Amino acid sequence: MFKKLFLFVVLLSLLAVGGMVFWAKQPVITVGEPMPFTILPGSGLDSVVQQIASAGVPVNPELLGLLVRLTGKSGKLKAGSYEIKPGTTPLRLITQLVRGEFAQESLTVIEGWTFRQMRQAVAAQTALKHDTATLTDAELMAKITTDYTLPEGLFAPDTYLFAKGSSDLQVYKQAHALLLKRLNAAWENRDSTLPYKTPYEALIMASIVEKETGRKAERTNIAGVFINRLRIGMLLQTDPTVIYGMGDQYKGSIRRRDLTTDTPYNTYTRPGLPPTPISLPGDESLHAAMNPAKTDALYFVAKGDGSSHFSSNLSEHNQAVNKYQR
Known part of the structure; x- marks a missing residue:
């Protein structure tokens, strides 16, 4: 009798283990959108499984808690925001919680944006x-840094991933670190004959190039024109710097008096580069500023199709203006 009872208990145990193993490998949800849930800091195991169930995740909290204990992960679950996707099993869910595989959100910073x-x-x-x-x-x-006080241009355009609930300061720090990485790499590979004293001056040029054209193929030529002007002491006379200096006064068009109204950013009235970048430049503009085209052009004018006509003298430039803009 005792032997039969023992065998019965063993059989039940095996069935229970087998059932647990089978359950642990079945998807919690099979179709639909990912289901979000959040684990609060300082939560114990019982609280964790209840928070998951309370968020609407169709998982048995008692069985999930037992599985966590059986796998020895009770003290390793991380607080944070998660999502459970279709096909995720209880075992995979526990792995997410142990690794801290938080739900990913994203923020895209566009090339040519201002810091504002x-x-x-x-x-x-x-x-x-x-x-x-x-x-x-x-x-x-x-x-973020003790090296700079003015933010313009010092954040890299890119798409940034972060866990839901992350501090916005971390995004700013990540974008600033990426900009410095890109800037320093471009500076190390620059044309050594360029008239920049510092990487920051090259960054200012890159920001101007970024705003002057959306065509990647033209950026080195645009940079080449401005470098030529810097070398001979010619005014840069670039509209994007004027617009930046106008701030909220800019309403979509530049008037003649705007070109003659002096601001620190008016390159029609002040020689050399403006005091700061005017936008957040991308990789292509950084490269163009550090390796501009070898050209004798001193002028360019928009042709109306997104491209530009480049000229080496004022007479040719005026003819191009008459052809393409008048």
């Missing part, structure tokens, strides 16, 4: 924790 536009995009990203919302630009920069 970047701040607006960050502020509009609801998945971020907005720790910097009340900070001035100078206060924000002080939390």
Whole structure:
């Protein structure tokens, strides 16, 4: 009798183990959209499985808790925001929690944006924790670096991934670090004959090139024109710097008096480069600024199709203006 009872208990145990193994390998959800859930900091195992179930994830919290204990992962679960995708099994779910595979959100910073536009995009990203919302630009920069106080141009256009609930400061730090990495790499591979004293001056040029043309193939030629002007002491006379200097006064067009109204960014009234970048330049513009085309051109004019006509003298330039813009 005792032997039969023992065998019965063993059989039940095997069935239970087999059932647990089978359950642990079955998808929690099979179709539909990923289901989000959040584990709060300081949560114990019982609280973790209840938070998952309360978020609507169709998983048995008692069985999930037992599986966590059986796998020895009870003290290794990480707090954060997650999502469970169709096909995820309880075993895979536990792996997500142990590894901290948080739900990924993204923010895209566009080439040619100003830093003001970047701040607006960050502020509009609801998945971020907005720790910097009340900070001035100078206060924000002080939390990122001691090397610069003015932010324009110092953040790389790119798509940034982050866990839901991350601080917006981390995105700014990541974008600034990526910009410095790209800038320093481009500086190391620059044409050594260029009239830049510092990488920052090259960054200013790259920001101007970024705003002057959307055509990648023309960026080195645009940079070549401006380098030629710098070398001979000719005014850069580039409209994007004027527009930047106008700030909120710019309403979509430049008038003649705007070109003669002096600001630190008016390259029609002031020689050399403006005091800071005027946009967030991308890789192509950084490359163009560091390796401009070898050209004798001193002028260019938009042809109306997105491309430009380049001229080496004023007479030819005036003819091109008459042809393409008048």
